[in-house]
Amino acid sequence: MDNNIYLENVTISFTTKAGIVQAVNHVDMTFNSGEITGMIGETGSGKSVLGMSVLRLLAANSMITGSIIYKNIDLLQLTEKELNQIRGKIISFIPQNPDTAFDPTMTIGKQIIEGYLYHDKKSKTAGISHGIEQLQNYSFHEPKKNFNSYPFQLSGGMRQRALCAMGTALSPEWIIADEPTKGLDAIIRQEVSQVFYDLKKTTNSSIILITHDLRLVQRICDTVIVLYAGTVLEQGPAGNIFDEPLHPYTCGLINAQPHKKLLPLSGMPPNLIYLPAGCKFHPRCSLRKNICCLTEPALQNVNGRWVRCWKYA
Amino acid sequence: MVNIKQFPVIYKIAAFILVLMLSGAIFAPVIAPYDPNQVLPDETLQSYSGTHLLGTDALGRDIFSRILYGARVSISFAVAAALCTMIFGVSLGMISGYFGGTIDTIIQLLVNIFQGLPGMSMMIAIAGVMGPSTVSLLLAVTLTSWSGFSRIVRGEVLKIREENYIEGVRSLGASDFYILVHYILPNIFNSLIILFTVRIGTVVLSIASLSFLGLGMQPPEADWGVMINDAKIYFRSYPNLLLAPGLCILALCASINLIGDALRDLFSIQQDINKQYL
Amino acid sequence: MLNVINITKEFKNGLFGRTHTLAVNNVSFSIKAGQTLGLVGMSGSGKSTLGRLALKLIPCGNGRIIFNGIEISNFTMKQMKRLRKEMQILFQNPESSLNPRMTIGKSLEEPYRFHDIGDKEYLDEQIEEQLKFVGLGTELLNRRPHQLSGGQLQRVCIARLLLLRPKLLVLDEPTSMLDVSVQAQVIDVLKNAQKKHGISYLFISHDLDLIKACSDEIAVMYKGRIIEQQPAEDLYKQPEEKYTKQLLDTFLNF
Numbered sequence: 121m122d123n124n125i126y127l128e129n130v131t132i133s134f135t136t137k138a139g140i141v142q143a144v145n146h147v148d149m150t151f152n153s154g155e156i157t158g159m160i161g162e163t164g165s166g167k168s169v170l171g172m173s174v175l176r177l178l179a180a181n182s183m184i185t186g187s188i189i190y191k192n193i194d195l196l197q198l199t200e201k202e203l204n205q206i207r208g209k210i211i212s213f214i215p216q217n218p219d220t221a222f223d224p225t226m227t228i229g230k231q232i233i234e235g236y237l238y239h240d241k242k243s244k245t246a247g248i249s250h251g252i253e254q255l256q257n258y259s260f261h262e263p264k265k266n267f268n269s270y271p272f273q274l275s276g277g278m279r280q281r282a283l284c285a286m287g288t289a290l291s292p293e294w295i296i297a298d299e300p301t302k303g304l305d306a307i308i309r310q311e312v313s314q315v316f317y318d319l320k321k322t323t324n325s326s327i328i329l330i331t332h333d334l335r336l337v338q339r340i341c342d343t344v345i346v347l348y349a350g351t352v353l354e355q356g357p358a359g360n361i362f363d364e365p366l367h368p369y370t371c372g373l374i375n376a377q378p379h380k381k382l383l384p385l386s387g388m389p390p391n392l393i394y395l396p397a398g399c400k401f402h403p404r405c406s407l408r409k410n411i412c413c414l415t416e417p418a419l420q421n422v423n424g425r426w427v428r429c430w431k432y433a
Numbered sequence: 434m435v436n437i438k439q440f441p442v443i444y445k446i447a448a449f450i451l452v453l454m455l456s457g458a459i460f461a462p463v464i465a466p467y468d469p470n471q472v473l474p475d476e477t478l479q480s481y482s483g484t485h486l487l488g489t490d491a492l493g494r495d496i497f498s499r500i501l502y503g504a505r506v507s508i509s510f511a512v513a514a515a516l517c518t519m520i521f522g523v524s525l526g527m528i529s530g531y532f533g534g535t536i537d538t539i540i541q542l543l544v545n546i547f548q549g550l551p552g553m554s555m556m557i558a559i560a561g562v563m564g565p566s567t568v569s570l571l572l573a574v575t576l577t578s579w580s581g582f583s584r585i586v587r588g589e590v591l592k593i594r595e596e597n598y599i600e601g602v603r604s605l606g607a608s609d610f611y612i613l614v615h616y617i618l619p620n621i622f623n624s625l626i627i628l629f630t631v632r633i634g635t636v637v638l639s640i641a642s643l644s645f646l647g648l649g650m651q652p653p654e655a656d657w658g659v660m661i662n663d664a665k666i667y668f669r670s671y672p673n674l675l676l677a678p679g680l681c682i683l684a685l686c687a688s689i690n691l692i693g694d695a696l697r698d699l700f701s702i703q704q705d706i707n708k709q710y711l
Numbered sequence: 712m713l714n715v716i717n718i719t720k721e722f723k724n725g726l727f728g729r730t731h732t733l734a735v736n737n738v739s740f741s742i743k744a745g746q747t748l749g750l751v752g753m754s755g756s757g758k759s760t761l762g763r764l765a766l767k768l769i770p771c772g773n774g775r776i777i778f779n780g781i782e783i784s785n786f787t788m789k790q791m792k793r794l795r796k797e798m799q800i801l802f803q804n805p806e807s808s809l810n811p812r813m814t815i816g817k818s819l820e821e822p823y824r825f826h827d828i829g830d831k832e833y834l835d836e837q838i839e840e841q842l843k844f845v846g847l848g849t850e851l852l853n854r855r856p857h858q859l860s861g862g863q864l865q866r867v868c869i870a871r872l873l874l875l876r877p878k879l880l881v882l883d884e885p886t887s888m889l890d891v892s893v894q895a896q897v898i899d900v901l902k903n904a905q906k907k908h909g910i911s912y913l914f915i916s917h918d919l920d921l922i923k924a925c926s927d928e929i930a931v932m933y934k935g936r937i938i939e940q941q942p943a944e945d946l947y948k949q950p951e952e953k954y955t956k957q958l959l960d961t962f963l964n965f
């Protein structure tokens with residue numbers, strides 16, 4: 121029995137006053153254990169929603185169909201009580217935005233070991249020493265002092281690292297990190313990427329990295345999944361994808377980066393309530409043909425990668 | 434734009450009750466079966482009957498008619514008083530919060546002084562000195578409650594003062610007055626609605642209390658507070674004297690507060706996906 | 712176009728203003744007409760404060776600012792009002808840059824209202840033209856900010872600024888909240904605007920790659936001082952300061 125997470129035909133939609141928002145559409149994916157998998161996509165591509173759905177952390181008006189299988193158990197069929205045993209301990213989620221992810225009225229230390237005390241039922245002293253050890257692992261220079269500090273007393277980069285410490289306090293088997301470098305400046309980004317890289321090396325955790333920071337993904341991820349409007353467009357080993365992107369969208373994303381050509385992609389991401397027919401990217405694709413507007417292509421295996429494009433069918 | 438049908442039932446009930454009370458007040462001369470001040474010595478302290486829907490009071494006055502005419506006095510005064518307090522409190526709060534510095538310090542000093550004064554005693558003092566009249570009551574209510582208002586408004590202004598859009602429009606060349614009217618005021622509007630509606634409720638109760646003490650509307654004016662005052666001697670044996678005006682005050686306060694909630698939801702621009710009815 | 716000489720800004724916080732933070736320490740720089748000066752620094756380096764000081768959005772006691780040949784260091788707010796047309800700022804967070812209670816149309820009309828330019832027809836014409844220039848359509852005019860995406864909002868803000876035909880724009884991390892593809896779109900618009908109208912830019916960012924792709928000259932800021940200023944190409948090939956080398960390392964080896 122492996123530790124992979126399998127998503128089978130997962131569809132997630134939200135009911136809103138404006139209509140039904142189709143955030144994720146019939147996605148099949150495998151997250152391989154022992155690797156760092158990067159899920160990249162723009163805002164609205166469904167990557168955060170997908171990440172949160174593994175632990176069923178979505179809002180009340182969401183509807184999920186399909187299965188998410190881990191160690192032969194469908195996570196979507198578990199009860200809240202059973203799920204709570206998994207959250208934090210076996211699969212852990214590091215949310216976005218360290219500025220608002222912490223409770224401003226509790227010390228960092230207390231929040232970091234909260235899950236630890238809940239799951240492992242250890243004594244408070246054991247918890248505190250574990251917490252301080254965690255902070256040390258994340259290159260905090262004064263772990264005891266920082267343990268007793270409040271979130272506002274730490275800098276942005278320190279908060280992000282503390283958030284990671286919180287997520288890994290129980291040495292979970294899987295870590296899902298949602299946009300860990302968003303809004304952070306370059307030096308802190310480097311620190312954070314080092315944190316994840318070390319995590320993979322020193323612990324047995326597998327990591328799912330949700331981000332639109334392509335450089336982060338290029339640096340530390342093993343596998344990359346490109347999402348667009350809730351659909352997988354390309355998936356494969358990171359090195360291959362960045363050296364030789366196949367899907368026009370992936371090419372566009374890579375070329376839009378400042379250190380590449382800074383070329384904008386024409387048009388805008390589609391309205392998730394009224395998705396276009398055929399290939400979801402076709403309105404913006406410079407290579408589109410008639411068939412692209414009519415039928416959505418299936419994922420094709422091209423040179424060890426999966427691409428959803430009529431160009432390779 | 435807005436689907437009224439999908440509003441929660443309780444807001445609709447509140448609106449219905451309010452409309453009922455307002456129509457009662459407006460059409461009092463038409464609906465009321467008796468003159469509210471007409472004394473009928475033979476029909477004192479009667480219970481519900483065909484001729485007197487809600488019975489009569491100690492002087493034989495028809496309670497139903499008094500309720501209707503009382504609605505006019507209570508509602509109009511409450512709205513007027515709340516408006517005065519709002520205008521005073523909101524302007525000072527906005528100026529204090531927006532400009533800061535010395536103006537803020539001075540206004541806050543005033544706020545602290547006024548907030549420290551005991552409300553009820555102040556009202557009694559003013560009503561006592563100026564004699565109980567509508568003007569003195571208005572003054573009393575405004576002077577005792579503007580400071581609380583002003584403080585809350587100032588807090589709201591401080592919250593949005595540093596937002597980018599204020600800085601942006603200022604760098605485009607907007608005057609302070611323009612910013613106050615078009616930028617600050619609309620963005621604290623949500624809180625203002627709630628404050629206003631809660632204030633109306635409080636004013637109704639304050640006036641009722643003052644009338645209870647004999648300092649509010651003077652008899653024979655048919656104000657609900659006065660009616661409660663009149664009822665205090667008899668209500669143990671004749672609870673209907675108290676029930677009618679009491680329930681009316683309760684209904685007015687509750688429905689206005691609920692309408693305030695509904696209005697705030699209506700004008701809120703928060704894209705709350707859980708708000709199914711908007 | 713802009714000459715800033717020996718500016719220092721200190722912030723006083725705490726009880727009786729006891730804590731002094733030196734945000735900007737004796738900084739001087741200049742921007743030529745139609746060119747872009749990139750100001751790069753990490754959080755806390757004082758770059759945003761410097762941008763606002765240059766436009767006199769924050770009052771500054773000492774130092775000199777010369778804009779388009781005019782010495783504005785001692786100008787009062789009233790005197791500045793006339794010049795406001797020519798020097799503007801674009802903010803980092805497009806979602807909080809516009810009045811949430813006003814429609815886009817009303818927000819776009821504001822620059823003309825404040826400076827009393829032209830009549831309604833001229834206004835509408837200009838708004839339509841600028842919207843087209845930034846790649847948006849007039850169907851947005853009746854919507855409110857929360858109904859638009861980050862990229863669209865930022866372009867609306869740019870359109871609003873362009874209505875006044877400014878000569879200098881301070882761009883305070885204009886794309887750091889945007890996705891990489893949307894960022895490219897917005898930068899495209901900014902470059903077109905500079906080409907068409909000859910606007911000078913002070914481009915503030917922490918993304919060295921982005922600054923290199925957009926600037927003619929780059930100034931590196933660290934703890935309130937500009938430690939190095941060179942033409943963009945030269946900075947990359949021959950960085951002088953140790954901090955600059957460290958920064959370049961972060962980007963190149965990332």
